[in-house]
Amino acid sequence: VSGAPEPIEPALRLDRRQGWPETLRFLLRQYPREVWPGHQRLDSLAQFWLQRHAMLRALAGALRHASGELREGRVAAAPFRAWFAPRLGFFLDQLQGHHEIEDQHYFPLLMRLEPKLVRGFAVLENDHALIHAALARLDTQGAALVRATEAPLADLTGAAAGFAAESDGFLAQLARHLDDEEDLLIPLILDRGSDPLTDG
Ligand SMILES: [Fe+2]
Numbered sequence: 001v002s003g004a005p006e007p008i009e010p011a012l013r014l015d016r017r018q019g020w021p022e023t024l025r026f027l028l029r030q031y032p033r034e035v036w037p038g039h040q041r042l043d044s045l046a047q048f049w050l051q052r053h054a055m056l057r058a059l060a061g062a063l064r065h066a067s068g069e070l071r072e073g074r075v076a077a078a079p080f081r082a083w084f085a086p087r088l089g090f091f092l093d094q095l096q097g098h099h100e101i102e103d104q105h106y107f108p109l110l111m112r113l114e115p116k117l118v119r120g121f122a123v124l125e126n127d128h129a130l131i132h133a134a135l136a137r138l139d140t141q142g143a144a145l146v147r148a149t150e151a152p153l154a155d156l157t158g159a160a161a162g163f164a165a166e167s168d169g170f171l172a173q174l175a176r177h178l179d180d181e182e183d184l185l186i187p188l189i190l191d192r193g194s195d196p197l198t199d200g
């Protein structure tokens, strides 16, 4: 695949998308989610991928939940900070690293494996760019929240509400991206095996 990338059609942008159009669902129709667990070609790579996604969903949800607990006064500033600050940093690092290896290693191999899905993987790459921008905003709100827990006169409730609001939008985008990515790549692995993704 060479030349400038085609622009993403509006209906497939992350903030508008409601799953994949029919033209990108031919493998998903053959391998619907119900058959994934226990499938003989759901190998260690495919399982690892699903586990990474589950971890990212759970951690993002836990960070959002914790900010709500702080805002409602159910947890004190110091224990909140001790729990929240390292997990926010870990989450940001893990998600960025995950996207990097997908963009640089796996997506090009997956596109080569099934040219009829190239458009879908290009959409997912575009998602990564949008999520990256949202991640920067989440980082800013999270850092402001951590600072507020350290300053005696800070507006802790306001900072917690700011983080919660940013993470609500972020979580919706992340969930859409992870679900759609799984719907594209897990059926492809079940159909072809993951050897083409690990060789070389
Ligand atoms: Fe991704």
Ligand SMILES: [Fe+2]
Pocket: 053, 098, 102, 178, 181
């Ligand atoms: Fe992913």
